[in-house]
Amino acid sequence: MNYCSQCGQQVTLKIPVDDNRERFVCDHCGYIHYQNPNNVCGAILTRGDRVLMCRRAIEPRYGLWTLPAGFMENNETVAEAAAREAMEEANAQAGPLTLFGIFSMPYISQVYLMFHGELASEEISPGQESLEVAMMSREQIPWDQLAFPVVEHSLKLYYEHGTDRVHHAWFSRDEQRRVQLHFID
Numbered sequence: 407m408n409y410c411s412q413c414g415q416q417v418t419l420k421i422p423v424d425d426n427r428e429r430f431v432c433d434h435c436g437y438i439h440y441q442n443p444n445n446v447c448g449a450i451l452t453r454g455d456r457v458l459m460c461r462r463a464i465e466p467r468y469g470l471w472t473l474p475a476g477f478m479e480n481n482e483t484v485a486e487a488a489a490r491e492a493m494e495e496a497n498a499q500a501g502p503l504t505l506f507g508i509f510s511m512p513y514i515s516q517v518y519l520m521f522h523g524e525l526a527s528e529e530i531s532p533g534q535e536s537l538e539v540a541m542m543s544r545e546q547i548p549w550d551q552l553a554f555p556v557v558e559h560s561l562k563l564y565y566e567h568g569t570d571r572v573h574h575a576w577f578s579r580d581e582q583r584r585v586q587l588h589f590i591d
């Protein structure tokens with residue numbers, strides 16, 4: 407961040423009075439620009455033994471497969487966000503959603519909230535952000551062409567541990583950008 411969104415003057419990185427970490431502070435108007443993690447909401451939407459998958463038509467990871475997921479918007483609930491993403495990416499109508507997992511990614515300051523639910527209808531089609539969409543069985547999922555580690559881990563958790571409990575984990579990333587999953591409980 408270079409300029410203050412309140413008054414347009416330059417900001418500087420410093421620890422504000424009564425704070426304990428660096429923030430972008432405007433020396434002109436005094437505004438403190440707090441930056442906090444983003445919530446990403448997504449869903450494993452199923453129909454029998456098949457899962458809704460989307461092939462990305464946008465960067466990053468253009469052409470790779472993902473679960474419907476995206477940044478939460480203001481003024482919506484987490485479940486609404488997940489259902490909205492399914493509609494936007496696959497024109498898919500989600501049935502009632504239950505929380506499947508909470509995954510913290512401190513290295514990119516994101517928190518993923520993944521839901522599970524049945525698709526209300528089998529009618530799906532690619533939204534603007536998808537090249538194609540498909541209902542896939544475990545064997546059909548292109549495991550070597552998944553867009554993000556969280557997609558791979560979510561699908562593995564789904565198939566290996568099911569939906570009886572909420573999966574709570576965090577991800578770390580090493581120098582080689584390899585991502586590892588750590589269970590919290």
Ligand SMILES: [Zn+2]
Pocket residue numbers: 410411412413414415432433434435436437
């Ligand atoms: Zn300012």
